[in-house]
Amino acid sequence: MILPPLIFVIASVIKSLIILFVLLTAVAYTVWLERKVVGHMQNRWGPTRVGPFGLLQPAADGLKFLFKEDLTPPHVYKPLFLAAPMIAVIFALTSISVIPFGNSISIFGYDIPFQITDVNIGLLMILGITSMGVYGVALAGWSSNNKYSLLGGLRASAQMVSYEIALGLSLVGVLILSGSFSLRTIVDAQGGHFWGFIPRWNIIPQFVGFFIYLMAAYAETNRIPFDLPEAETELVAGYHTEYSSMKFAMFFMAEYANMITVACLATLLFFGGWHGPLFGPPLLRSLLPLFWFAAKVFCFLFLYIWVRGTLPRFRYDQLMSFGWKFLLPLAIANLVATAIAVAW
Amino acid sequence: MNFHLILFLAFGAVCVGGAINLLAQRHPINSALSLIAVMAALAGEYLLLGAEFVAAVQVIVYAGAIMVLFVFVIMLLNAGEEEETKGSRVAVLFGVPGMLIGGVLMAWVVLRQSGTEAVPIGALPGHPADIAQLLFHDFLLPFEVTSILILIAIMGAVVLASKPEPMAGKVH
Numbered sequence: 478m479i480l481p482p483l484i485f486v487i488a489s490v491i492k493s494l495i496i497l498f499v500l501l502t503a504v505a506y507t508v509w510l511e512r513k514v515v516g517h518m519q520n521r522w523g524p525t526r527v528g529p530f531g532l533l534q535p536a537a538d539g540l541k542f543l544f545k546e547d548l549t550p551p552h553v554y555k556p557l558f559l560a561a562p563m564i565a566v567i568f569a570l571t572s573i574s575v576i577p578f579g580n581s582i583s584i585f586g587y588d589i590p591f592q593i594t595d596v597n598i599g600l601l602m603i604l605g606i607t608s609m610g611v612y613g614v615a616l617a618g619w620s621s622n623n624k625y626s627l628l629g630g631l632r633a634s635a636q637m638v639s640y641e642i643a644l645g646l647s648l649v650g651v652l653i654l655s656g657s658f659s660l661r662t663i664v665d666a667q668g669g670h671f672w673g674f675i676p677r678w679n680i681i682p683q684f685v686g687f688f689i690y691l692m693a694a695y696a697e698t699n700r701i702p703f704d705l706p707e708a709e710t711e712l713v714a715g716y717h718t719e720y721s722s723m724k725f726a727m728f729f730m731a732e733y734a735n736m737i738t739v740a741c742l743a744t745l746l747f748f749g750g751w752h753g754p755l756f757g758p759p760l761l762r763s764l765l766p767l768f769w770f771a772a773k774v775f776c777f778l779f780l781y782i783w784v785r786g787t788l789p790r791f792r793y794d795q796l797m798s799f800g801w802k803f804l805l806p807l808a809i810a811n812l813v814a815t816a817i818a819v820a821w
Numbered sequence: 822m823n824f825h826l827i828l829f830l831a832f833g834a835v836c837v838g839g840a841i842n843l844l845a846q847r848h849p850i851n852s853a854l855s856l857i858a859v860m861a862a863l864a865g866e867y868l869l870l871g872a873e874f875v876a877a878v879q880v881i882v883y884a885g886a887i888m889v890l891f892v893f894v895i896m897l898l899n900a901g902e903e904e905e906t907k908g909s910r911v912a913v914l915f916g917v918p919g920m921l922i923g924g925v926l927m928a929w930v931v932l933r934q935s936g937t938e939a940v941p942i943g944a945l946p947g948h949p950a951d952i953a954q955l956l957f958h959d960f961l962l963p964f965e966v967t968s969i970l971i972l973i974a975i976m977g978a979v980v981l982a983s984k985p986e987p988m989a990g991k992v993h
Contacts, residue, residue: 557850598949601877605864608885612857615889619850619896627896634893638886658874658949 492593493574500573504733505535511782518786542726550621550719557620562720562727565613569731572606572738575599577661579751579766591767592661599660600652603742604645607697611637613731614699614706618716629715632793633706636696639800640703644693646808650686650815651679651746664750678749682818685811687747689804694739696800698732700781702788703796740777741770748773829869835862853891860884872947 509524509531516523524531549558576599579591596602611634618630652658655666669677680687696703707715717728744750753769755762791799839858846852860883867876956964 557854596873598873598877601874601881605877605880605885608881608889609861611885611889612854612892615892615896616850616854619892631893631896634889634896638889638893641886 488589489593492589496573496593497570500570500734500737501730503737504730505539507733507736507778508538508729509535510778511785514779514782515786518783539726542723545722547722547724550623552622553719554620554622557616558719559724561613561617561620562724562731563613564616565610565731566727566734568606568610568613569734569738572603572610573734573741575602575660576738576741576745577664577750578770580763582763590661595659595661598658600648600658600663600742600746603738604641604648607735607738608637608641610731610735613728614716617720617728618706621716621719623719625712625714626716626718629706629708629712629718633699633716636699636703636705636796636800639797640693640696640804643689643800643804643808644697646805646812647686647689647693648746649812650683653812653815653819654679654682660745660750664745664752667749668752676749676752678747678752680747683747683811683815685807686815687743689808689811690743690747692799692804694743695781695784696796698735698739700732700736701785702791704790705793705796708790736778736781737774740774740781743777744770744773825869829866832862832865832869835859836866849895850892853888853895856891857884857888860888867947870947874947874949874952 512534513523513531524534527533527537549555574593575596577590577592577595581588581590614633614637615630618626618628618633621627651663655663657663657666663679667676667678671677671681675681695701699706705715706712707717709715712718717725720728750773751766751770753765753772755765757765836859839855839862843852843855843859846855860879864876864879864884867873867879
């Protein structure tokens, strides 16, 4: 049933607020998780002082960012220097708006889906928004008027544009299987089981596509092993060298929000979204999908951190030849193979 | 006044404002950013027409990919501010009135030719399936020929970019 306009607006505002709150909290605790997990991998404790297990560390970090002196170096191009972190964080947070987290819930007789907005080109919209996110990094590097920042910005834009192609092509296999751009339809197509016990997730027919997606996603989010734009051994801190205080925190938030978006997308496209075993009373049944979704996203975030703790950084020429000479042909081969198999 | 019209006017204002700003700005990077704003606002107009796929492609291809290359080149060349000139007198004498007359003529023709009623949402084929049908069935040959054209352009770029190397072989 279609909601009346007023209810629709109210529901959308409430949903946006809730999702924004959850997302920002998730960003803060992903940072905590990363420090903790990488710490344990390197035989350290990670944050322990603020709260039990250092759980209040994100709050302390946030306060610190707020109260740090906000420096604007005199030689920067000011309008873009100020705009760049905002661009980065706005596009990073916007892309969550089309991601569905679960089916829908009935409140006061209205059917409210667990999603801010359901558009039938959801996947393309995410690709479009993330492709705009490049500007934050590129403009930050350029407007800082500093050679390290500029190199970081150039590396970031070249890397993101290159890997976007492989990323897009890796998704086409999933699109061929489900026949829709709508994320909800893609998830619905993954319900049920192969031969009665293996979940019908896209990862099984599309494991090559998933591998390409994973590699390209690391590069798109500038994470190790592809964090060349901020390689500290050669570029100080890359594109955000000149940033301090809350402006730096915005880049940080954008990076982690992008990680979460990429993890959500991987869950939706390859791991069946919110599908999982349902049991128990009706209330539990309606909330379990949310739990499965969150659990799958958590696994991806853990994988990200695990990879960070394990792999060294690529060289820039290795990054480019890996993207263009290996991932792209592999993605095209995967696409052709999938198309032939479906047409059969 | 309905909501749709307000949105149309808002996106239209961003479009025209961005285009004027593109010309008025001295620094190439500001001009490039204005062009991005124009592209994004155009995508908004396409969305209002119900052409969701075209809107998404507009953002991904133009605002997200082509303009990134523009910005990339501007950053790489470190292009400075444009030098200010008085402008040619010919441009002021003939260009501005010519533009006005051209604009008025075009508006007159458009208004005469078409009815004044707006295109309703979804009247144009905007669904991905419709566009796929058009591209890969009705206009398959032109579509594929275009791809060969682009391939030729890529090969041309490769030939231009690769310098003849006297010591061919090991570079590393």
